[in-house]
Amino acid sequence: MKKYKGILFLVMASLSLISCSEDRMDEINKNVNNPTNMATRFAITDAMTKTAFSNTGSELAFYTGVYVELSAGGFGQMYSAETRNGEPQSATTYNNSWNSQYSTMYNLKIIIDKCTIGEEKGNYTTLGIAQILYAYNLALLTDMYGDVPFSEAFQPGVIYTPKLDHQEDLYKTIFATLEDAIVNLEKTSSYPALGTQDLIYGGNNAKWIKAANGLLARYTLRLSFKSPDYDKVLTYVSKSFASRNEEFKMVNSGIPNPFYQLDNARGYLFSSKSLFEKLNARPNDPRVTGYFEKIKKTSGAPLTYEFYENGVSPQSQNYSYSALLDASNPIYMLSYHELLFIKAEAEARKSASVTSTVSLVAAVTAAFNKAQSINFSTTDVASYVAGLNITTNEDLLKEIAVQKYFSFYDDESVEAYNDYRRLLAMYGSATAHPIQLANPLNVSKFPLRLTYGNSDVSANKNVKEAFGDGTYVYKENVWWAGGTR
Known part of the structure; x- marks a missing residue:
């Protein structure tokens, strides 16, 4: 009899589980390690980390560094990129970065919505930071790929094949979002400061505002082939960093430098x-x-x-x-030395009579003292620049370009790539370019842009049509470099 009582108990227990309410089952099935909703102060930390490590400092930087010859791809995937063996025109090459950029922007959009119309309305600090990161990631996306899905994107289950937005329109969004971010960061918020959740500036709104102004300076100069406005560039620079201590960068003992990681893991x-x-x-x-x-x-x-x-x-x-490889090196999103080179170029382009090397000396000094494992602080930069024999405005502009290129070694190569392509448009040809690349394959196979990610090439007819066979990367400039898309 005891045997049957035991069986009856098990049956009743099973029935009680079957009759469990849907709410209870949802609670049981919830993955507490992957929440679908969280406070923005925690979500913003993840967005900062992905922006720096995954989007800025990893694959995009590795590949673009090879294309502009700050590094050489001697082995594995980087050798394929170096020898143009499939990598530059394949939809799978940058797919990880493509997906990471979109997922980061999707999460930032959720934060922005929460802080404007959602449950954290009035959380101006987190809103402003999210807007800066959103604009930065959008710029990174369109700078690499040109026209990309945006206005119809980020609507899973609603729009499955979003259209591509024109880069010119995307840049309007970038500028507007950064300007809105500055306004929001200047407001008083009733929400607590982010503190250590802010891995970049520790909750310092003033530094975030300086970063936004620095990005506005960069992106205004980026459009100098299409619509030059050097006065505006200099105005933004004047509101940005005063030293390398204010740089827009990620330095965290738990987040190693990606170039160090790649060398350590693969070489x-x-x-x-x-x-x-x-x-x-x-x-x-x-x-x-x-x-x-x-x-x-x-x-x-x-x-x-x-x-x-x-x-x-x-x-x-x-x-x-x-020789600069070190796990503790910063992941730069905008460095102080880049800002000073932006200033030097804007001054020199503003007037053909400018031949003074004062701003160039300041920029090179900052570059020699960048926060890396090696610096050159004992070098007399003024004497070094004087030895370059700069006598004309044309000399000055070319040396600014070259010294800026040197300063980006080895982990700011995304910006070196952007700058190279902008100047290619401004000087009109590779032979007139201040930076002469050596790879003989560049005659017909210099990547003028990166390919769209395979996730969308295979699933979105609009992206697939724009991708074609992938060879467009060797033929078509992005819009700000004189192309149509």
Whole structure:
């Protein structure tokens, strides 16, 4: 009898589970480690991390650094990029970055909506920060890919194949969003300060406002081929960083520098002979050796520099690599030295009579003292710049471009890529460009943009049509560089 009582108990227990309410079952099935709704103060931290590590500092930076020859792709995927073997025109190449950028923007849009019309309406600080990150990610997206889905995007289950928005319109949104962010960050909020949840500025609104102004300066200069406004650039610069302590960057012991991570895990990037030769052409540039690490080619051999000849050297891991690699290096989204180069260029372009190197000296000084594992603070920058023999406005503009390019080594290569393409439009040809690239494949295969991600090429007819066979990356400039899309 006891045996049957036990069976009856189990049956009754099973029936009680079956009759459990839907609400109770939803509660049981809830994954507490992946909440669908959370306070914006926690969500904004994740958005900052993804913006810096996943979107800015990783794959996009690795690939673009190879294209503009700050680094050389000596092995694996980077060798394929170096030799233009499928990588630049394949829809799968940047798919991880493409997906990460869109997911970051989707999450930021949720934060923005919560802080404007949702349950955290009036949370102006988080709103302003989210708007800056949103504008930054949108700029990163369209700078890399040109026209992209935006106005009809971020509506899962509603619009499955969003149209592509024109880059010119996207830039209008970028500027408006940054201006709105500044207004919101200047308001008084009843919500508590973010404090340590803000991994970039620790809840300092004034620094976020400076970052927004710096981005406005960058993006205004970005449009200088289409609609130059150097006075506006200088106005934004005057409201931005006063030192490298205010830079828009991620420095966190729990978030290692992606270039260090790639080298440590795979060893795909090596020292570019093209970069070395440009540095070596300038008298007494300390970076000619300070940027690169010597290696031993064979056991017992002396340490020596082994530079990868861009587009030519064979695949190998037996080349010199960056001497700046360190897990604690910043992930830059906008550096102080970049801001000063923006200022120097805007001043020089504003008037053809400008030949003064004062602003260039300030920018190079900041570049020599960037927060990396090696700096060149003992170098007399004024003497170095004087030795460059700059006598005309044209000389000055070209040297600003080259020195800015040097300053981006090795992990600000996305901006080096953007700058190279902008100047390609402004100077009219690769032969007239201040930065002469060495890869012989660039004659017909310099990537003028990146391909759309495979997730949308395969699922969105609008993106698929724009992608074609992928060879458009070698033929079509983005809009701000003179293209149509």
